Amino acid sequence: MNRSSFIRNSSTILAALALCTNKTMAQLMQDPAWKIKMLNDNTGIFSEKGGTILFTITKEGMVVVDSQFPDSSQHLIDELKKKSELPFRLLINTHHHGDHTSGNISFKGLVQHVVAHENSKINQEKVAKEKKNEDQQLYPDQTFTDTWCEKIGKEEICLYYFGAGHTNGDSFVHFKKANIVHVGDLVFNRRHPYIDRAGGANITNWIKALDKAIDTFNDKAVFVCGHAGEGFDIIITKSDIKAFGNYLDKTLQFVAAELTAGKSKEDILKATTIPGGTEWAGKGIERPLMAAYEELILTY
Numbered sequence: 001m002n003r004s005s006f007i008r009n010s011s012t013i014l015a016a017l018a019l020c021t022n023k024t025m026a027q028l029m030q031d032p033a034w035k036i037k038m039l040n041d042n043t044g045i046f047s048e049k050g051g052t053i054l055f056t057i058t059k060e061g062m063v064v065v066d067s068q069f070p071d072s073s074q075h076l077i078d079e080l081k082k083k084s085e086l087p088f089r090l091l092i093n094t095h096h097h098g099d100h101t102s103g104n105i106s107f108k109g110l111v112q113h114v115v116a117h118e119n120s121k122i123n124q125e126k127v128a129k130e131k132k133n134e135d136q137q138l139y140p141d142q143t144f145t146d147t148w149c150e151k152i153g154k155e156e157i158c159l160y161y162f163g164a165g166h167t168n169g170d171s172f173v174h175f176k177k178a179n180i181v182h183v184g185d186l187v188f189n190r191r192h193p194y195i196d197r198a199g200g201a202n203i204t205n206w207i208k209a210l211d212k213a214i215d216t217f218n219d220k221a222v223f224v225c226g227h228a229g230e231g232f233d234i235i236i237t238k239s240d241i242k243a244f245g246n247y248l249d250k251t252l253q254f255v256a257a258e259l260t261a262g263k264s265k266e267d268i269l270k271a272t273t274i275p276g277g278t279e280w281a282g283k284g285i286e287r288p289l290m291a292a293y294e295e296l297i298l299t300y
């Protein structure tokens with residue numbers, strides 16, 4: 001390389017670096033840590049960290065489903081207050097896990113009611129007691145067992161409980177007019193799920209609950225889930241729900257076959273794929289294998 005081309009190349013690299021740095025800086029200045037995506041004029045999803053939040057703004061107040069963590073829920077509250085001066089009517093928890101309920105506390109004194117399945121409330125209280133952070137909680141003040149509905153503005157919100165799944169207290173939350181369903185952590189879109197056996201999870205019933213959801217909501221419904229794998233969307237369809245149900249089914253079948261073949265727990269947990277269940281197997285696979293093993297070993 002001669003001297004002039006060295007200088008030319010170096011300056012090109014420097015210019016590229018400057019551009020790159022400027023862009024990163026500009027992005028940092030402009031892009032907040034969170035994202036809001038509107039699904040229609042009044043209803044949207046909020047993502048920052050933890051489980052996806054769904055919200056709707058009606059003429060009678062706002063409704064929020066799940067609350068992530070105290071700092072991220074405060075970001076959401078600040079953004080929603082710019083959009084509406086009306087009060088927060090309802091905060092709904094799809095289930096008790098911390099990445100969906102730790103932010104409840106940010107709604108203290110702001111929201112009129114917190115709603116969840118009765119088992120979700122019991123689990124929230126139990127976990128907070130264990131972690132000795134009861135003073136940082138805002139628990140549900142309204143609970144239900146099978147179905148719960150309320151009309152707010154033109155929207156009607158219904159919660160359905162189809163039995164144990166990811167925990168023993170997961171709700172499907174349907175905004176009927178918008179026809180949007182928050183499935184919480186009942187679907188992990190192309191990602192190995194956390195299965196909370198201590199929190200009452202049951203894979204066998206989880207599969208049935210997903211089938212029931214597919215029958216309950218019509219084909220035009222838009223579904224939102226708590227978590228998705230890298231590169232996959234948290235806005236999902238019935239076919240994604242079916243694919244996740246199939247994955248759970250194949251996980252149980254695989255572990256059952258291994259147990260029948262006399263395989264040890266250690267050998268079963270060594271598997272790197274679930275045959276017929278997924279092409280996205282990998283990180284985190286030991287959790288569903290372990291949960292399936294614990295669920296099935298009782299019957300062997």
Ligand SMILES: [Zn+2]
Pocket residue numbers: 050051097099100185226227
């Ligand atoms: Zn979650």
Ligand SMILES: [Zn+2]
Pocket residue numbers: 095097166185194
């Ligand atoms: Zn969860």
